[in-house]
Amino acid sequence: MSGEGSTVGGGGSSVDGETSRRRSTDRSRVGWLFDAKLVAVALSSLAVIVAAGLVQVSFGAYSMTVGQAWRAVLDPAVLFDPRWLLNFLLGEELMRTVTGFRGELPELARETLIVWNIRLPRVLVGVIVGANLAISGAIFQAVTRNELASPFILGVSSGAGLTILLTLVVFGSLSAFLPLIAALGGSVAFLVVYAIAWKNGTSPVRLVLAGVIVGTVFGSLQTALFFFADDIGVVQSAIAWTTGSLTGTDWEQVRLALPWTLVAVALSIAGSRQLNLLLLGEGTAKSLGMSIEKVRFALSGVAVLAAAASIAVAGIVGFVGLIVPHMVRNLVGTDYKRLVVGCLFVGPALMVGADVGARLGMNVIAGTDAQIPVGIVTGLVGGPYFLYLMRKQQHMGEI
């Protein structure tokens, strides 16, 4: 800005104002979706999901070619039969009540059965978990105003972890309800964190500190419980749950998580303007009339809902919720509307991609059929990504 800016230059800029009012940032309801970068991110993520998904449905104990797998996924016997689709999405009972269909469902080809019954649901659960963790992390990063926040920063993972161990080691009879108990444990831990941080209101720093306190105590209890597990199977199951795994996931998991996911996604998109305002700092948000405590608690609640939905079906998958919002922010900018939508694509891409490694990695490396928890793969991917960021970026931390 030069010295003459306010008079001569200022006069010129008021004319420029006419043209800049028709600038690229569209303020209509959907115009912002067609941001070039966001579209590019969405399309490349979709490509990754489709490619990784095809690998997942092709390989396994019953191997088929990519062409066969592709035909099985697009088998018209399923795709154009609402009974089969509803049978998968709602379960057999609900399908029968909805359609009023009493007879036997038509026979499917062997490939189609394997793909639709066993392999495809796992990909879908990966998509759901990835999307949930990514938006949950994105919300917590705004609420705590910290780029390094994850879905688990406010105690959710430690609460879930502790209840998982309690269920498996102490209350074995309840293990049928493990998914719900884990999700519930995470939510309760979040409430405990909030109660500890609350003193005439709260602040990002208080919340994070309370999260550390609860995380430490619950983490210790969880580790202690491992000592009381006398069965290696119980220990392995506990590790799978606490590191996150998609092994053995089925349509039941899709049905369990999908409704909550839709709610969480809708609420986080609706809340994106509040998230943007939180980034301006507490003082500004307050002076603009935001009831900051209510909004912060409500948004955290949405994030916990998303995290709990993913914990219920896949356990505690680390790093996805931390790095995905980060990657998306680098690609599409800090605006939360775009950020949340971007997370809905990149999260699933990372999760489905990582699950290829978890399911088939050991087969390639060691030639065994063993699967590893997907959380191990996301950690192996996430660490180096942060190393790369650390080298590239000068400032990390505050958004």
Place this chain on the structure above:
Amino acid sequence: MSIEGLERTRTDGTDEAASDSDGTNGSTAANRTGDAASDLDGEGLVLGYPAAEEPVVDGESIAVEPGAVTALVGPNGSGKSTLLKGLANQLTPEDGSVLLDGRDVHSMDTKALARKLGLLSQESTSPNGIAVEDLVYHGRYPHRGFFERTTEADARAVDRAIELAGCDHLRDREVGSLSGGQKQLAWIAMVLAQDTDVLLLDEPTTFLDLHHQMEVMQIIETLRDESEVTVVVVLHDIEQAARLADRVVALKDGEIRARGPPEEVVTEELLADVFRVDAEVVATERGPRVTPIRARHEE
């Protein structure tokens, strides 16, 4: 509402074209004479911070003159920013109350309050990637419902605010790429877009270069001369305060030591008492001129 049709005074002839392009009638005084200026009163305010035992401001009352510019001056730690935060309902008073047009601000709905009273804080942080125009649009937050999108009225208010703050040429720039002075103009545009009857500004000129100090001063002058907006501004520079304000309130140690028109308040005695400096004060056309001579060390 309150800044409707305001244009910054320009020396070239472009303001006519600019106001026509607004699409609204750009005539200044006509459409504002209807709404009276807002009243802001602090009564017996006791303000402090939870960590400190002693309150910073202990039982002060201030009646802000409606439609005028009131400057709060005083040395560091005199409680002027604290008083401003109290008036803005950012700090809950331990005792006393703040009344805006007769209503207690503390009991008002937060959004309703933000439609009437705007505050520009001393340190404002924003994500670096946000465009100036998007930042200014955040000023419309209290005017929008939860699911409402931006309306024509929002777009007009934003255009007006950007125009008044003189940062049209910065519209598409990212806030992170701006200089300190340009950032301040963007933030002022945001709080102007809030379109409030009362505007509280906390040290808006501190840390700015001379050019941007003058830019900010001119914005406040425009508000003073051409609108009914009630402005309270904390200023470090007593000469600026004297030149800009209709009323000056001087604080020391959380106490109001003097209040009144600048020529009555800004005197050598006050500078000695409140700021602890020997200074020479000469009355000029542009208000009192203050030449500080030396710091006083009274033991």
